[in-house]
Amino acid sequence: MPPEPPPPKAAFRTPALDPAGALFVALAAMLFATKGIFAKQLYALGVGYVALVAIRATLALPLFWAFALRRDGWAVIRSTPTSAIAAAAAVGALCYYAGALLDFLALTMIDASIERVLIFSYPAMVVLFTALRDRQPPPRRVLAAAALTYLGIFFTMGGFDLTELRANLLGAVLVLGSALTYAVYFLVSEKYTRELGSPRFTLFAMTAAAACLIPHFIFTRDASAELAAITPAAWLLLALISVLCMFLPALLQAEGVRRIGAQRGAVLSTVGPPTTVLLAWALLGERLGGWQWLGIALIVGGILALDLARAGDPKRLDEPTAER
Secondary structure, X not given: OOOOOOOOOOOOOOOOOOHHHHHHHHHHHHHHHOHHHHHHHHHHOOOOHHHHHXXXXXXXXXXXXXXXXXXXXXXXXXXXXXXXXXXXXXXXXXXXXXXXXXXXXXXXXXXXXXXXXXXXOHHHHHHHHHHHHHOOOOOHHHHHHHHXXXXXXXXXXXXXXXXXXXXXXXXXXXXXXXXXXXXXXXXXXXXXXXXXXXXXXXXXXXXXXHHHHHHHHHHHOOXXXXXXXXXXXXXXXXXXXXXXXXXXXXXXXXXXXXXXXXXXXXHHHHHHHHHHHHHHHHHHOOOOOHXXXXXXXXXXXXXXXXXXXOOOOHHHOOOOOOOO
């Protein structure tokens, strides 16, 4: 009797996608994408960008504290290592204070749809910073994807339309500066969120940012006059931008990435820029030119290519993500 054939080898299968996790990440990206829409409406109501950023952080901070206390408890929060608190506070001040001010200042100069697309240049910056940190050049396909992203930035700013390019240049540079702080936040949080968890790291980062933003608003603006001039309609929008565009999507993103991994989460988050473009067209009447549509396609394509190029690296599957 011939010997029995060996059992077939189990084929490699990608773990099934958690539908709830995918929904959380996509919804978080779409909520983050509405930030520029709210900001434009608030500017039209007379709210300054410094007041907007400071009030948004102040209203959102108690929500982050309440969630962290319920999730971890005061004893766990208090036992956090000093080095981790210092790291979170430093990058929180950099990203949620300096970076957010740059971002919202840029929104006074350029369209919300352009801002949202340019913010997505941060993965290419992460790739370059990681290569410098590890002293190891990234693979050619990763470099090609990064180059595609930066080519998309050029076209999003106006491309070969010099008039459009000049009009968007300063605002675009400010957004890219904001994206730079985002990339630094990403790299630092990559280490500490594995130790603390994303909610606790975000809590310390947001607390440091609010501690910087409130004095900045008080000492650089006539805070009492600006607060008195805010209408009830503007206060409602400020509450909404704090909850719907900051606190809630941060929680949804953290839970979604926990369920499906940062690799899939980053790919799904690319629904953000198209969402902003559609909302800005429908609600603000923004109209993009041909060069800018090409730039959007190149940036989104570059981000997808970057994530797919890193898909085979198991060390990168649980990277954290963050948003402002």
